[in-house]
Amino acid sequence: MKKKALYIIGLLLIGFIGIKLFQYFTGPSEKYSDLKVIAHHFNGNGYVGSSTCMECHANIYDSHVLTAHFNTSAFTTLDNLKGSLKEGENTVNLMDSEIKLTTIDGKPFQHAKIKYGDNSVFDWSMDITIGSGLKGQSYLTDQPDGLFQLQASYYVPGDMWINSPNYTDRLSPLRPVNDKCLKCHVTFAQNPKEYPDSNRYDISKIVLGVDCEKCHGPAEKHVAFQRNNTGANGIDSSLVKLTSLSRQQRLDLCASCHSGLRNNQIQNPFKFLPGDTLSNFSKNYQSLRPSKTLDVHGNQYGLLISSKCFTASDQMDCITCHDPHKNQRNEPEYFNSKCLSCHKQDDMHCTLPSTKMGKNGSNCIQCHMPVISSKNMQVQLKKLKNTTPIGIRTHNIAIYPELLENEKLIE
Ligand code: HEC
Ligand code: HEC
Ligand code: HEC
Ligand code: HEC
Ligand code: HEC
Ligand code: HEC
Ligand code: HEC
Structure with missing residues (x-):
């Protein structure tokens, strides 16, 4: 027993x-x-991707995935390709060659064929899509000698494949893509040690999209801390508090991508973290003469800071009008309510007589932040008839008397 x-x-x-x-x-x-680190910042902190934030910040996550920021870069799949692969709709004709958008083993490819001589052909895989597809998409190919931009891009307003901006009319050597291109369309990318300052990347370690951690910094430590202190009041100082930054620091975060190309780089742009000073990373000679040099890669920062609204108020920044976690396309009422939050007092009212206002009087932005077509894109598209040029909302908030002659506004 x-x-x-x-x-x-x-x-x-x-x-x-x-x-x-x-x-x-x-x-x-x-x-x-489980915490899968996609890449490490130069300071050692890990990027874990927005899918990790979902479990605790579900509301922010759900609206963030609908933004142009989140969707501005992705691995190319047949699903996120905006243009058609149908025969007859899938070619770009150049002087000496033809580029066909096609698939090989179910993966999107660009197939180029020279029209004379030995009719040589080239097949390039389409690996990364740049552009949310509001205006257009461009594609990167991952080759043994690095990352390159492909010659056929997709232009949304014309619903057509086009020769990529700034490529010649002939089949050209592919353009290497380095941090000067990636810095605004991905959250983090780093060259391997053996090839510094090059176009070589391990693309599985690129943190795609303008994701949570672009604006909040790498969050590995935050997630580890919060998971181990569920519900507790432990103090977590691993993330920069954006609300406690100065106005210039907050502006610099958005301006790192919204103040022109900033090609004159002083430091690796991927070292930049929220709270850093942008002028230590790149010089921008355009920012002081903005309205006339507005280009497709907009300069919202330069335009805004030259407006009276900005210079005459000490708190205005991008977040005054934009909710960084939401897609706010086509919500004029929302933006107009922001104008009225400062312009409600009698002395700051619109001085245009109501008789001249027309029925859209409450739509402040159509008259004071009008949509202006991008000159750069027009040059590129001169040859394509009947295509709408790309319009960009100017951030130079001002009085545009010439707009009153536009019947559509005042009818
Ligand atoms: C396990 C739960 C959890 C996960 C996962 C998580 N967070 Fe948090 N996060 C929290 C909690 C709880 C707070 C509030 C903490 C506080 O106020 O002290 C918070 C606060 C924040 C804040 C505000 C910080 C401040 O004080 O201004 C940001 C920004 C943030 N999280 C970003 C992220 C990002 C980005 C991710 C994904 C990479 C993420 N979080 C993943 C739980 C989590
Ligand atoms: C384009 C930049 C940007 C991106 C991308 C972004 N945020 Fe934020 N986030 C901000 C700013 C700016 C604030 C401060 C807002 C304020 O001052 O009111 C903020 C505030 C927060 C806060 C604290 C305040 C609140 O609203 O609860 C949390 C939490 C947060 N973000 C989480 C996230 C998560 C999670 C993601 C991704 C799913 C994300 N953010 C993506 C810029 C961004
Ligand atoms: C890493 C670069 C980067 C940063 C930082 C960044 N943006 Fe952007 N932003 C972009 C790019 C790229 C696009 C265009 C995305 C597309 O359509 O493919 C964009 C688009 C936008 C749009 C247009 C959205 C739409 O639906 O058309 C707004 C508004 C915007 N950004 C505001 C901000 C604000 C406010 C901040 C700072 C809190 C900020 N951005 C920070 C790169 C950035
Ligand atoms: C300095 C930041 C910056 C750099 C560098 C940059 N872009 Fe952009 N890009 C933007 C912003 C911001 C937008 C949104 C346009 C706007 O509204 O101002 C944009 C828009 C786009 C769009 C259209 C997206 C859409 O559908 O709205 C494409 C395609 C694009 N960029 C491709 C590229 C490629 C390819 C490169 C590299 C050769 C590049 N960009 C370099 C900031 C940048
Ligand atoms: C943070 C407060 C604030 C916000 C928000 C704001 N403004 Fe202003 N705005 C001002 C101030 C301050 C002035 C300067 C008034 C003066 O000098 O008498 C001004 C000036 C102006 C002017 C005169 C510009 C000129 O060149 O004479 C116009 C037009 C204007 N704002 C329109 C708008 C519109 C439209 C919006 C919304 C898109 C807006 N404002 C949002 C504070 C603001
Ligand atoms: C006074 C309000 C206001 C402020 C401040 C403001 N914006 Fe905007 N922004 C708007 C409005 C209104 C639109 C147009 C929205 C639409 O057309 O649906 C817009 C659109 C945009 C777009 C899309 C442009 C396009 O036409 O494709 C970008 C990018 C952008 N803002 C970035 C910024 C950045 C970066 C800052 C700070 C430097 C900023 N905005 C500050 C009101 C503002
Ligand atoms: C139909 C076009 C139109 C609309 C809509 C419109 N404005 Fe105006 N606004 C003008 C013009 C034109 C002027 C210059 C009038 C003048 O000659 O005094 C002006 C002047 C102003 C001024 C400068 C006042 C000053 O003291 O110099 C402000 C501020 C202003 N508007 C704000 C607004 C706001 C806020 C809204 C939305 C509620 C709005 N506007 C709607 C066309 C418009």
């Missing part, structure tokens, strides 16, 4: 230890090791 009891106790003990061991390995520590 005794032996049997001992035997049972022994079994129970082994079972208990087994369960404990199982819990030990699969408990919170499993969650911890």
